[in-house]
Amino acid sequence: MKPQPALKAVVVGAGPVGCLTAMSLVQLGWHVTLYERRPDLRSNSLHTNSEEHPRQHPRQRSINLTLSSRGIAAVQAINQGVVERLLHNAVPLQGRLVHFLNGNTQSQRYDRHGQCLHSIDRGLLNAILLDAAASTKNISIHFSHKVESVDFDRRTLHVRNTASSQEIDVDFDLCIGADGSHSVIRRFLMQTTQMEYSQHYLSHEYVEIRMPRGVDTSGQPTFLLDPDHLHVWPREEFTMVALPNKDKTFICALFAPKTVFDVLQSPGALSPFFKKFFPDLLLLLGEKHLERELQNNPRSHLITTKANPYHKGCVVILGDAAHSMVPFYGQGLNCALEDVRVLSILLRKEQERLSGAHELDHNSAAISRVLDRYSESRHNDLVAICDLAMENHLKLRHGVATWSYMIKGFIDNILYAISEKSAFMDYSTLTQIISSPKAPSAWIPLYTMVSFRPDIPYSVAKKKAERQERLIDRFGMGLGILGVGYFFWAVLQRSSM
Numbered sequence: 001m002k003p004q005p006a007l008k009a010v011v012v013g014a015g016p017v018g019c020l021t022a023m024s025l026v027q028l029g030w031h032v033t034l035y036e037r038r039p040d041l042r043s044n045s046l047h048t049n050s051e052e053h054p055r056q057h058p059r060q061r062s063i064n065l066t067l068s069s070r071g072i073a074a075v076q077a078i079n080q081g082v083v084e085r086l087l088h089n090a091v092p093l094q095g096r097l098v099h100f101l102n103g104n105t106q107s108q109r110y111d112r113h114g115q116c117l118h119s120i121d122r123g124l125l126n127a128i129l130l131d132a133a134a135s136t137k138n139i140s141i142h143f144s145h146k147v148e149s150v151d152f153d154r155r156t157l158h159v160r161n162t163a164s165s166q167e168i169d170v171d172f173d174l175c176i177g178a179d180g181s182h183s184v185i186r187r188f189l190m191q192t193t194q195m196e197y198s199q200h201y202l203s204h205e206y207v208e209i210r211m212p213r214g215v216d217t218s219g220q221p222t223f224l225l226d227p228d229h230l231h232v233w234p235r236e237e238f239t240m241v242a243l244p245n246k247d248k249t250f251i252c253a254l255f256a257p258k259t260v261f262d263v264l265q266s267p268g269a270l271s272p273f274f275k276k277f278f279p280d281l282l283l284l285l286g287e288k289h290l291e292r293e294l295q296n297n298p299r300s301h302l303i304t305t306k307a308n309p310y311h312k313g314c315v316v317i318l319g320d321a322a323h324s325m326v327p328f329y330g331q332g333l334n335c336a337l338e339d340v341r342v343l344s345i346l347l348r349k350e351q352e353r354l355s356g357a358h359e360l361d362h363n364s365a366a367i368s369r370v371l372d373r374y375s376e377s378r379h380n381d382l383v384a385i386c387d388l389a390m391e392n393h394l395k396l397r398h399g400v401a402t403w404s405y406m407i408k409g410f411i412d413n414i415l416y417a418i419s420e421k422s423a424f425m426d427y428s429t430l431t432q433i434i435s436s437p438k439a440p441s442a443w444i445p446l447y448t449m450v451s452f453r454p455d456i457p458y459s460v461a462k463k464k465a466e467r468q469e470r471l472i473d474r475f476g477m478g479l480g481i482l483g484v485g486y487f488f489w490a491v492l493q494r495s496s497m
């Protein structure tokens with residue numbers, strides 16, 4: 001059934017998830033009001049950091065986002081034009097470039113078919129999604145409006161206009177909390193449901209370091225590092241990454257234990273540290289620049305939060321409000337956008353099921369049923385990707401620079417090449433179905449499943465990869481035993497001569 005025009009959804013937070021959710025609900029026939037506590041970010045940062053308008057001021061809020069197939073499929077399900085605009089303003093990354101301590105580098109491709117991650121400035125991505133939401137009929141956006149509380153029984157939000165201090169109560173049929181890691185909606189859910197909730201702070205923090213663009217031999221602006229790669233300097237206890245922007249700058253981030261940053265703040269400590277661990281960056285950026293960046297840019301913490309369930313009645317949390325993950329898999333944004341796709345499919349199915357029967361607005365039980373299904377079906381996948389993101393921290397700090405990682409990757413890719421049927425998938429099916437009903441039987445590397453196969457749920461990818469890894473380990477062990485056997489056989493042969 002088509003919902004009545006009176007059906008009202010409120011979305012809290014106009015970040016990427018809030019904007020996409022609003023657009024997806026309008027497609028289903030809802031009227032949406034979006035409340036964002038910050039002023040409109042487009043008024044001072046619109047189109048900054050794009051190719052045409054390089055960024056004037058470094059944003060101090062987050063490392064670049066990496067958009068991969070899951071995020072793209074989720075946006076594509078709602079608005080193909082937005083995908084094109086996002087990709088136009090992003091830099092495609094074919095793989096990671098590992099910088100070894102001895103100065104050597106190694107390119108590790110993300111996918112043997114050249115599928116890419118897309119590096120994009122967070123503010124720019126948000127501005128593009130805001131533009132699209134703001135120009136969509138039946139969405140009204142209120143900036144500088146902070147949601148202070150939610151009443152689950154009366155289905156109302158209490159909202160304060162932070163500019164005028166005026167306070168209002170807003171009623172809703174469906175409320176989506178897309179209000180980020182420190183979600184107010186989650187806080188109220190926790191007070192009224194038996195929500196399982198955990199948060200884990202990493203002992204590592206990170207500081208961003210901006211890498212300006214350089215100038216080539218003909219005087220044109222150029223990237224100081226290869227822009228086709230995400231750069232990684234694995235140094236065991238800590239790691240540096242660098243992601244390119246469309247304006248030819250890079251955003252680097254140093255991830256290190258708090259104690260390392262404390263030491264770096266003492267006078268004269270910075271130069272010897274960079275000389276020892278990142279001499280190439282010291283040469284590129286210079287001591288003064290590094291000192292300025294490390295002293296002026298804030299130290300940010302890294303947190304994983306997990307919750308369950310994600311809803312009560314007609315109120316649900318999506319994106320960072322429901323699950324914050326560490327950035328090392330580059331899936332935080334993709335997973336958050338996928339939340340929107342999953343919820344939208346479940347809502348549409350329920351609306352179709354009710355077609356001609358009840359009206360959804362007289363039937364809050366139907367909305368609540370959809371949200372039950374959402375929490376139930378989504379939880380294992382969210383836990384899986386939060387855990388995978390943590391595991392990738394170890395890989396980026398150390399694993400990617402080891403022989404065992406490289407050999408396993410090599411075998412993984414050979415088996416992938418032998419067994420695969422089709423590398424690319426048609427995202428259009430993902431507007432109707434959440435994922436394929438069955439895990440593919442072909443051998444597929446974990447990285448490909450997570451980043452480039454939105455039809456495979458995260459939890460299925462994780463389990464399948466664990467099985468595959470056990471097989472590679474057994475194969476490796478088998479080879480090892482054969483090798484040792486051959487060695488002893490050769491020794492015996494010699495001594496009997």
Ligand SMILES: NC(=O)C1=CN([C@@H]2O[C@H](COP(=O)(O)OP(=O)(O)OC[C@H]3O[C@@H](n4cnc5c(N)ncnc54)[C@H](OP(=O)(O)O)[C@@H]3O)[C@@H](O)[C@H]2O)C=CC1
Nearest residue numbers: 013015016017036037062146147179180319320332333336
């Ligand atoms: N690369 C990185 O380091 C980071 C990446 N991300 C990624 O961004 C993706 C999408 O994030 P998303 O879930 O949209 O969350 P976001 O944090 O991007 O957006 C939430 C928005 O809601 C606003 N808000 C918070 N509380 C209220 C309130 N009470 N009333 C009204 N507005 C409120 C927030 O303002 P305010 O910001 O002032 O709280 C923010 O603008 C995530 O997947 C995540 O991985 C997110 C954080 C860091």
Ligand SMILES: Nc1ccccc1C(=O)C[C@H](N)C(=O)O
Nearest residue numbers: 063066096230241327328329330
């Ligand atoms: N976006 C990031 C931000 C910070 C650190 C890493 C990333 C990555 O995306 C890493 C990538 N997934 C990799 O495995 O090479």
